[in-house]
Structure formats: structure tokens, C-alpha cells
Amino acid sequence: MIEIERKFLVSSEAFKKVSKTSTRIVQGYLNSNPERAVRVRIKGEKGFLTVKGKSNNTGTSRYEWEKEINVVEAEQLLALCEKGKIEKIRYEIPSGNHIFEVDVFSGENQGLILAEIELNQEDEPFLKPDWLGKEVTGDIRYFNSNLVKNPFRFW
Amino acid sequence: MIEIERKFLVSSEAFKKVSKTSTRIVQGYLNSNPERAVRVRIKGEKGFLTVKGKSNNTGTSRYEWEKEINVVEAEQLLALCEKGKIEKIRYEIPSGNHIFEVDVFSGENQGLILAEIELNQEDEPFLKPDWLGKEVTGDIRYFNSNLVKNPFRFW
Numbered sequence: 001m002i003e004i005e006r007k008f009l010v011s012s013e014a015f016k017k018v019s020k021t022s023t024r025i026v027q028g029y030l031n032s033n034p035e036r037a038v039r040v041r042i043k044g045e046k047g048f049l050t051v052k053g054k055s056n057n058t059g060t061s062r063y064e065w066e067k068e069i070n071v072v073e074a075e076q077l078l079a080l081c082e083k084g085k086i087e088k089i090r091y092e093i094p095s096g097n098h099i100f101e102v103d104v105f106s107g108e109n110q111g112l113i114l115a116e117i118e119l120n121q122e123d124e125p126f127l128k129p130d131w132l133g134k135e136v137t138g139d140i141r142y143f144n145s146n147l148v149k150n151p152f153r154f155w
Numbered sequence: 156m157i158e159i160e161r162k163f164l165v166s167s168e169a170f171k172k173v174s175k176t177s178t179r180i181v182q183g184y185l186n187s188n189p190e191r192a193v194r195v196r197i198k199g200e201k202g203f204l205t206v207k208g209k210s211n212n213t214g215t216s217r218y219e220w221e222k223e224i225n226v227v228e229a230e231q232l233l234a235l236c237e238k239g240k241i242e243k244i245r246y247e248i249p250s251g252n253h254i255f256e257v258d259v260f261s262g263e264n265q266g267l268i269l270a271e272i273e274l275n276q277e278d279e280p281f282l283k284p285d286w287l288g289k290e291v292t293g294d295i296r297y298f299n300s301n302l303v304k305n306p307f308r309f310w
Contacts, residue, residue: 030185030186030191030193030206031185031186031188031191031193033186035235036185036186036235036236036237038185038186038193049204049222051185051232051235053235063231063235065228065231065232067204067222067224069222073220076218076220077206077220080190080191080206080208080218081191082191
């Protein structure tokens, strides 16, 4: 299906006070090409395989296919991935009718915090919490598939 | 799991007389790199997503992970694949305790016929039918992930 998402920097850690859940994520790429990214993710105790297509012009919408997979198999697939892994803690923060997913990166991307919101249409209005910073939707540097090759600490 | 397979050219079409089933296969690659090949296959009415790792030194064994997926989703993923598709008819031919899978390629690989046998160990003996030609196990030119980029008709 097509996912519509907007992505933001995060200007303070105030989001942690309102977060309901936090989950550790480790992911790698069987292909980090953004036209056909193939991602292996371990999120908490679960494994996922995800394929993403090219973004539209605004960088807001993108084809995405995802399947939950066995976590032991996910570990095996992670071992086949391109060099470099993404490690982050994901916080989920309800906001109006939406949920912000805030990723606090560690490892080579330490210092980076990104928030994403999934929308039903590109121009759908949504609440902007105080801790939400500059929008970076469509900025390819902030794609996780780029962060694995070109981590934040080397910017 | 680790798959152990040997691959052969086919010297005559006599195998068709002993084949029990034939199925049309169309496949493409989300990554054709043989160290982490990601294959999307439609086989008959079914869809499959397969990840293969690097071969061992003899080219006989290789990590392989496969999941059946929805065929409509498989069509969507095929559309994201690298340029070039493999089209072939697969014949299954029982032979002793084993099954030969014989692929008759069409499209850009017309004229190529390959037989594969899956073994439980590298040195396991097996019957060699009359129609079996030269062994090409480990010859990277005959990898399907290579045939998609460098098809047989251009050799």
C-alpha cells in the first residue's frame, strides 16, 4: 500500500513525558537503494521484512509492503545485510487523532532524533506539539536507508 | 536454512516425457547482488519472496530464506524490481530419491535450459539421466540473478 508520512526534527526531549511505549529497534538493509529498499527489522521481540518504493515528488508518499517474520530468521537476514546497522529507541506519542513515532538513534547516529506522523492524505491537518522541530520530509539524508551508509555523526 | 544444490546444462528435451508437472515462473530481483539476492517470484498462482546469501567456495551451498506471499502483492513487488525479468517454465522430474527441477527459459534467455537437484549433503550420490549435460554449479553466469542483467541471448 501507499504510506503517507511527514518527518520532523525534534527540538526537546519533552516528548518522553507523554510517551506511552518505547521499543528497541535494530535494522539493516538487504538493499539500501531508496527505489527498492529492502529492510530487515527487529522491533522488540518481533521481526519484520519491509520493501519500500521510490518517494513521490514531495517525499510524502511511498509504496510500502511489510510482513512480520520469525525473529530468529530476522537475525539470520540481518547478518546478510549491507554493512552498518541502525539502532534506535522508538517512542509512540498519541497526538489528537494521530500518533507520532519518535526515534532516538544510538550508535553511529547518536544525537539524532526524528519524529514521523502517518497521515491519510498529504494535506491532512495535524497538531504540532511544542517539541516538534523543522520538517525534513523528503530530505534524503534523513532516510534510514541513507543513515546506514552515511551516519549522522559524520555529517 | 542452507540449501545444497548442483546445477547442470540439459542436452536434450527428453526430460519432458518423464516430467510430472510444469509451472510458469516469472521472477525479478529487488537486489541481484549474489551476496544478498532478494527475489520476487510468481510461480503458477502463488507468490514468493526469497533471500539468498553468498555461495560457499564450490558454489554448492547457500543460505536461503523463502516465504510465500500474496500473489497480488508479489505483482506489486515485481513492479519495483530491477530492470529485466526472468521467464521460464519449470518441469519437475523425479529421479531415484531426488527431483530434478528443469527450467526452460524464454524471453531474453530463450535457448537456455538448466537442471537443478537439491541434495542433503555436498557429496551425496544421485542418478544422472541421459539428458543431463555439463555441470555448471558455481558458474556465476548461470545464476538467475546474473541472467536478469546479462541474459543468455547476449552471450
